[in-house]
Amino acid sequence: MTEHETTHDRDGAQVSTGTTVEPGETAEAAIPELVIISGMSGAGRSTAAKCLEDLGWFVVDNLPPALIPTMVELGARSQGNVARIAVVVDVRGRQFFDALRESLADLDSKGVTRRIVFLESSDDALVRRFESVRRPHPLQGDGRITDGIAAERDLLRELRGDADLVIDTSSLNVHELRAKMDAQFAGDEEPELRATVMSFGYKYGLPVDADLVVDCRFIPNPHWVPELRPFTGLNEEVSGYVFSQPGAKEFLDRYTELLQLIATGYRREGKRYVTIAVGCTGGKHRSVAMSEKLAARLASEGVETVVVHRDMGRE
Template identity: 90%
Template sequence: MTEHDRDGAEHVSTGTTKEAGEAVEAAIPELVIISGMSGAGRSTAAKCLEDLGWFVVDNLPPALIPTMVELGARSQGNVARIAVVVDVRGRRFFDNLRESLADLDAKGVNRRIVFLESSDETLVRRFESVRRPHPLQGDGRIVDGIEAERDLLRELRGDADLVIDTSSLNVHELRAKLDAGFAGDEKPELRATVMSFGYKYGLPVDADLVVDCRFLPNPHWVPELRPFTGLNEEVSAYVFNQPGAKEFLDRYTELLQLIAAGYRREGKRYVTVAVGCTGGKHRSVAMSEKLAARLAAEGVETVVVHRDMGRE
């Protein structure tokens, strides 16, 4: 934000000039309020928006929503989109919600309310499957808590800009609906971590896909290469001059492109590809670097981690 923009922010708060108001309006974050029935998918909706780049705040008292928006406006564009989850855990604050919404409207905040609901039968089944009580059931039954929550949220549901019935939706279908509504012109990105590792130290527990490079000759047995790692150009050249190395890289890159497209369709936003060799120092490191470069060239946001490279 420039000095002129900051001056505009001060002027608009006091309503002095049209030019100042226009400057501030551009700086005010977009706001989405996520609410709805417990068990209807609020957490999934929040995670989806977070994956789309929204700044998500869970269970924020409604009275503090204008303050959060104001802080976002001061972030010099770093917080351009805010999503706030409001639910019955903060029911004592619901009296302040309408006042907060009126305050936001008066400030020209672009805000939307997303309301998630499900049938009573679906909600009962979901609560029973996780063996947890409904937050409003007290000493009663789950259906008593659901009825109380519907009464509490009835007015908010009427004010919602988007109502999604998740009774027959799985997690991926709900994500797809939210992607369509909030991703804009940008397609949800897939982020990849390519991790080299040594099999003798165990498989990475967070690996989604595991690649074995032990079919290639080990530079460890080449005396002049043993002290170095796969980051060294001589080691990398040795690895990729072996029969099948370049072909493996080409074909596995093609396979990852196919998998990545499927992950995006299914709403998966993060993937860890573990590339292993015996000690995690030579072959897996060299292959990980090349594979990560290929993924980055395909537009996948990629981070490379060499888990065991520094071990003896």
């Protein structure tokens, strides 16, 4: 499979994803911001971590606390590519909790900005959640779920006391927890929606990861125009031909309006990524031209957009 990828900025212009450093030029090391996520099993640690990941944080699950300073140091060497790190610490790494305080003291001495987020929940809520997924509590052993919960509370009591933010998820659903995390870590700006616009050919099959699929086969096919056949939808003449056809511009305008409505709902529901598949017969002409225009429109509306042409290079 051949893929061609471009990105668009908020004004719709194509931009490169690379960064150029001139010879002899060095990037200043920046100490990453750090968040440590912990709390009760079943209280929503994974959801909290995923939320930070969607906000652009580099997330590491189940990292031994003794390695946290090393992770921060590696982030500082990334030339700004890893500016915010979130680490999930839980009972799977309980043998390392003795090293956590030493690691935190080390980070404080280096001026690292760090916060501890602790996810809490009532015993009743935790029991219901474990029973609903039919999984044992990590610490219950041969006992009951409540035994495991009690053991975990005792183990995490000191860490909970050191937490900068405690979130009780007893009565929260997934969307409400994400909203609380967004309120704490998204800043004043609304978290961005990131879109992948993928052109494809129906004769090669639908993209399995598409959230939305739209069909451009109602537009006359440039394949049957001899002087256009060798080119792709990235060619200006092919694109001009596609958008000179009846209904093409109207389709772009109205589908963009529909996507704006959907994007607002996605943000409200905590969905941060969407894949929009645009298809034609072979994935070479119509879908490519439409995908490029659609991506530019979305970018002009503040949606971070990547374009992937899945089948453009196929014969």
